[in-house]
Amino acid sequence: LLDVSWYTESIRAGRPVQILDRHKLQEHQAAAAEVQMFSVPSYACQRRTTLENHNAVLTDALSLLAENAELSDQEGRGVAFRRAAAVLKALPGPVTGLTQLRGLPCLGEHSLRVIKDILENGASDEVESTRQSEHFKALKVLTGIFGVGPKTAERWIREGIHSLIQLRESGHTLNRAQQAGLLHYDDLNRPVTRAEADAITEVVVRAVVAVAPGAEVTLTGGFRRGKLTGHDVDFLITHPEEGREEGLMSKVVSWLRSQGFLLYEKTTRNSYLESTEGPARPASNMDRFERCLTIFKLDEDQRPGSEETKLWRAVRVDLVVSPISQFAFALLGWTGSKLFERELRRWAGHEKAMSLSSHALYDNNQSRYHRATSEEEIFAHLGLEFVPPSERNA
Ligand code: DCT
Ligand code: MG
Secondary structure (H helix, E strand, O other): OOOOHHHHHHHHOOOOOOOOOHHHHHHHHHHHHHOOOOOOOOOHHHOOEOOOOOOHHHHHHHHHHHHHHHHOOOHHHHHHHHHHHHHHHOOOOOOOOHHHHOOOOOOOHHHHHHHHHHHHHOOOHHHHHHHHOHHHHHHHHHHOOOOOOHHHHHHHHHOOOOOHHHHHHHOOOOOHHHHHHHHOHHHHOOOEEHHHHHHHHHHHHHHHHHHOOOOEEEEOHHHHOOOOEEOOEEEEEEOOOOOOOOOHHHHHHHHHHHOOOEEEEEEEOOOOOHHHHOOOOOOOOOOOOEEEEEEEEEEOOOOOOOOOOOOEEEEEEEEEEOOHHHHHHHHHHHHOOHHHHHHHHHHHHHHHOEEEOOOOEEEOOOOEEEOOOOHHHHHHHOOOOOOOHHHEOO
């Protein structure tokens, strides 16, 4: 029996109706549905992107091409694919046909071709051949080592090193970070769960309370955006009295080390000085705070039935200390997502002639800094509607 409602609706709407078989009818219904167009603003920071993604098949494919470009020193291409994926993440429903995408921003020719292939054939040859390529697989394995970036990985691949075993046998001298990365490879490539992030938060809070009562700890990164897993756990530490944050990092790290929580740590100094360095640059300023990259040793409950004897796992943890005067900028900058941050900076520069970093917001027209004590104020300075962390998952 045919569903006649579509016919009756069409007749009521005054459209000529041709009686079709079931297959043809479905085609027509799909075509009619395509007329429902989507529309989204150009910048990811103007959109609300929750974790509910109706187009995961498409965004996974575009993200893989983005990742491949980023690992191959093609940043521009990487950003283009990331922007295209982010537009699809923001759509209120699944894309069923290309015409729905007409007029959407950030969908270049290349991304549209990939989307078309997947909609029509269920897969994109380019994506699948990239996924299977020896070069991409080797880049993934080698950059999966903490402390190994794309340049180093590429150099090793040129020497014929494609696997961890080959790397171990190569006799290459690894730096301290890479040694730790190789040693804890499996743990560090296993997603960190929300429960594990909570357990680490408890430890970090204990450390901060022990060495600097009154200081404040905030969970940032993906977990602040509501993600259920992450590749690491990110924290921002500050003190409500300006200046009292100085020296805090080394005390926190010493406490953690003395209690046996650290498998690896490396602190980088805060070199940021407004007066001597001039306006905040829009480019990545991520390393200008006092920041400590660590690998935590986290006690683990033995999984029932598991034969493993190891009672702990390694987890990547990032600690950042910010003076209270910069805290709102640091919080906004460290909450992410990476694309959301990039788009905020692009919006600031291109639309408002301002430079945003995780330290400050400089107004190039007024030649002055805008102060802010909350994320809401920064969005307001930028002329943007406030987007809460759970909707920054671009
Ligand atoms: N960040 C950024 N630009 C970078 C690196 C980081 O803006 N080049 C910001 C945005 C997110 C935050 O720092 C933490 O970085 P990650 O931990 O890499 O990102 P995440 O969103 O927390 O992802 P994951 O859940 O995988 O840890
Ligand atoms: Mg993170």
